[in-house]
Amino acid sequence: MAKQLMKGNEAIAKAAIVAGCRAYFGYPITPQNELCEYMAKYMRSSGGVFVQAESEVAAINMVYGAAASGALSMTSSSSPGIALKQEGISYCAGAELPALIVSVSRGGPGLGGILPSQGDYNQATRGGGNGDYHVPVFAPASIQEAASLVRKGLIVAAKYRNPVMVLADGVIGQMMEPVELDPNPIDIEAFPWAADGNSGVRPRNIVNSLHLDVDDLENHNKHLQAKYRAIEENETMWEEYKMDDAEYMFVAYGTPSRITKSAVDELRSEGVKVGLLRPISLWPFPYEVIHRFSKKMKFIFVAELSSGQMLVDVKLAVGYDTPVHFYGRMGGNIFEPLELVAEFKKHQEVLGQ
Amino acid sequence: MTTTVFKKTRGLTDVPFTYCPGCTHGIIHRLVAEVLEELELLDTAVGIASVGCSVMSYEFFNCDMIQAAHGRAPAVATGVKRTHPDKTVFTYQGDGDMASIGAAEIVHAAHRSENITVIFVNNAIYGMTGGQMAPTTLPGHVTTTSPFGRDTTLQGEPIRMSEMLSTIPGSYYIERVTVIDPVSVRKAKTAIKKAFQAQKDKKGFSMIEVLSTCNVGWGVTPLDALKQIKNDMIPYYPLGVYKDKGANQ
Ligand SMILES: Cc1ncc(C[n+]2csc(CCOP(=O)(O)OP(=O)(O)O)c2C)c(N)n1
Ligand code: SF4
Ligand SMILES: [Mg+2]
Numbered sequence: 001m002a003k004q005l006m007k008g009n010e011a012i013a014k015a016a017i018v019a020g021c022r023a024y025f026g027y028p029i030t031p032q033n034e035l036c037e038y039m040a041k042y043m044r045s046s047g048g049v050f051v052q053a054e055s056e057v058a059a060i061n062m063v064y065g066a067a068a069s070g071a072l073s074m075t076s077s078s079s080p081g082i083a084l085k086q087e088g089i090s091y092c093a094g095a096e097l098p099a100l101i102v103s104v105s106r107g108g109p110g111l112g113g114i115l116p117s118q119g120d121y122n123q124a125t126r127g128g129g130n131g132d133y134h135v136p137v138f139a140p141a142s143i144q145e146a147a148s149l150v151r152k153g154l155i156v157a158a159k160y161r162n163p164v165m166v167l168a169d170g171v172i173g174q175m176m177e178p179v180e181l182d183p184n185p186i187d188i189e190a191f192p193w194a195a196d197g198n199s200g201v202r203p204r205n206i207v208n209s210l211h212l213d214v215d216d217l218e219n220h221n222k223h224l225q226a227k228y229r230a231i232e233e234n235e236t237m238w239e240e241y242k243m244d245d246a247e248y249m250f251v252a253y254g255t256p257s258r259i260t261k262s263a264v265d266e267l268r269s270e271g272v273k274v275g276l277l278r279p280i281s282l283w284p285f286p287y288e289v290i291h292r293f294s295k296k297m298k299f300i301f302v303a304e305l306s307s308g309q310m311l312v313d314v315k316l317a318v319g320y321d322t323p324v325h326f327y328g329r330m331g332g333n334i335f336e337p338l339e340l341v342a343e344f345k346k347h348q349e350v351l352g353q
Numbered sequence: 354m355t356t357t358v359f360k361k362t363r364g365l366t367d368v369p370f371t372y373c374p375g376c377t378h379g380i381i382h383r384l385v386a387e388v389l390e391e392l393e394l395l396d397t398a399v400g401i402a403s404v405g406c407s408v409m410s411y412e413f414f415n416c417d418m419i420q421a422a423h424g425r426a427p428a429v430a431t432g433v434k435r436t437h438p439d440k441t442v443f444t445y446q447g448d449g450d451m452a453s454i455g456a457a458e459i460v461h462a463a464h465r466s467e468n469i470t471v472i473f474v475n476n477a478i479y480g481m482t483g484g485q486m487a488p489t490t491l492p493g494h495v496t497t498t499s500p501f502g503r504d505t506t507l508q509g510e511p512i513r514m515s516e517m518l519s520t521i522p523g524s525y526y527i528e529r530v531t532v533i534d535p536v537s538v539r540k541a542k543t544a545i546k547k548a549f550q551a552q553k554d555k556k557g558f559s560m561i562e563v564l565s566t567c568n569v570g571w572g573v574t575p576l577d578a579l580k581q582i583k584n585d586m587i588p589y590y591p592l593g594v595y596k597d598k599g600a601n602q
Contacts, residue, residue, distance in 0.1 A: 022436070023436050049435040049436055051431065051435060051465075054457055057425070057428075057457075057458075058425070058428040058431075061421065061425035061432065062428050062431050062432035062435075064419075064421070064422075064428075064429050064432060065401070065419065065428065065429035065430060065431060065433040065436075066436045068419045068429070068433065069417075069419070069432070069436055069437050073436070088422065091421075091422050195399050195417035195418060195419050196440065197396075197398055197399045197416070197417050197440030198396075198417065199395070199396055199397075199398070199416045199417050204416055204417050204418070205417050206412075206419075208418075209420065210408060
């Protein structure tokens with residue numbers, strides 16, 4: 001497909017349709033409305049289903065139903081709406097249903113604000129649904145990557161029979177950039193487990209997350225955990241930027257990672273050997289690679305548009321041997337490259353370098 | 354010469370019911386299963402089990418089944434039906450599930466006139482969790498969370514779902530029935546058949562409300578529970594057709 005200039009929300013919607021998503025259920029909320037609106041306009045003419053649900057709770061349960069009957073389906077929302085979807089996401093995980101959830105996050109808590117924020121890292125990676133479950137979370141840093149990760153998200157969801165989240169900050173949703181979409185629908189086999197009303201021609205299918213027998217439920221959990229280990233093994237994604245000879249490492253994800261790259265370039269121009277590690281999958285988190293690099297670093301600098309949520313994962317990865325510093329903005333404020341450079345230099349001075 | 358005068362419907366599996374002796378959930382199951390078989394819908398049906406005593410109904414109905422979160426069955430059914438418009442989709446929901454936690458989902462499924470059939474089992478109580486008050490519990494009735502009897506000044510008057518949903522333009526067929534004697538059972542089956550036929554004819558949202566016993570939750574004998582439906586429930590929840598858009602056609 002030719003390169004075209006697209007708004008992030010629309011590119012995400014179009015990428016999903018082109019990849020073969022055939023059912024969208026959503027509820028309006030800023031800053032993801034263009035995604036819902038694009039689906040309203042184009043899903044039906046693409047042979048798919050669009051329903052504006054009565055709430056985010058209903059939307060995720062419509063996804064649950066569509067997925068349970070074998071349709072590749074998705075929903076999208078923003079922070080307070082994602083909060084409402086957590087029950088349904090837990091049910092999808094429990095019943096092992098593939099589904100894509102796009103979260104275009106804004107500032108919180110509560111109604112918060114409508115400007116970009118990364119305050120939903122914990123919501124996305126830890127979730128608010130009940131039980132021992134995980135949702136792969138992919139965080140794009142450009143519109144092009146948002147489109148690719150939507151495609152990848154659908155593939156991973158179908159492959160592992162698990163909900164997948166694409167976590168885009170509000171910048172990704174609202175910004176325009178050139179994007180080239182893969183024109184081919186993704187290649188997925190039919191779902192033999194689907195409750196799609198065909199019990200006349202095969203044994204009947206049941207989609208369920210209830211396991212009243214304790215051993216049955218423990219075994220089900222063990223099965224889920226084995227699946228999550230496989231996802232950690234196969235689907236962990238990150239980007240390394242100028243890390244080859246780095247003595248200092250920034251860690252940032254999403255749009256702020258691009259601002260951090262500018263800070264890296266500025267510091268490099270002054271002769272500081274600094275690089276950036278950008279987690280692309282937030283769960284599974286690239287613990288190992290961060291741990292490996294951390295051993296060679298004088299310090300690590302985490303930059304987020306939050307009070308420091310990914311910071312906890314970085315600290316888990318690093319342990320106690322290398323200092324981990326943090327800088328964040330909140331409320332919809334976005335740091336600038338020179339702001340990061342100045343903060344970085346403060347920590348360098350403490351080291352006496 | 355021998356002739357078969359009665360046999361168990363193919364619409365039910367051989368798994369024994371988990372319902373208390375005397376509970377009428379089982380009769381309603383059988384009627385739904387018989388109708389699915391008789392209308393030749395069983396092999397292409399997808400049932401949605403809700404959360405309540407009937408949560409295990411995915412084990413009992415002999416067709417594809419999906420278990421839904423508490424109250425969300427109409428939304429789940431929407432997801433199935435929209436992506437599989439030629440399949441028969443039904444929900445089986447209790448009164449706590451539908452009239453309380455799932456009030457929004459049922460109202461909007463009716464409002465969009467989803468072409469699904471809803472079997473609404475109203476026993477005026479939360480059976481599964483041990484007999485707490487439901488929005489449908491009758492005034493003055495003692496439950497574990499209305500230990501002094503339902504006080505309508507604090508807890509409201511019972512909700513009449515059939516009446517309420519019949520005011521929604523999107524609903525196509527709504528009838529309230531019961532299963533307390535052979536005559537009412539036969540009437541209930543006819544109603545359920547009408548509802549599934551409406552779906553087969555792509556008419557839109559249909560719901561059959563069945564006044565059902567919870568002898569255990571009510572703390573009475575099965576026989577007294579049947580009497581209680583007749584004497585207490587039916588006067589507040591009159592039986593009959595509340596919506597039939599096809600009546601004048
Ligand atoms: C979100 C959530 N809240 C509460 C429950 C607990 N719960 C299980 S069944 C039930 C009541 C069901 O009552 P009803 O729908 O009337 O069905 P019945 O058992 O009477 O047939 C409740 C509250 C739950 N499973 N999920
Ligand atoms: S608790 Fe009540 S509704 Fe549930 S099975 Fe027993 S009698 Fe029936
Ligand atoms: Mg009940």
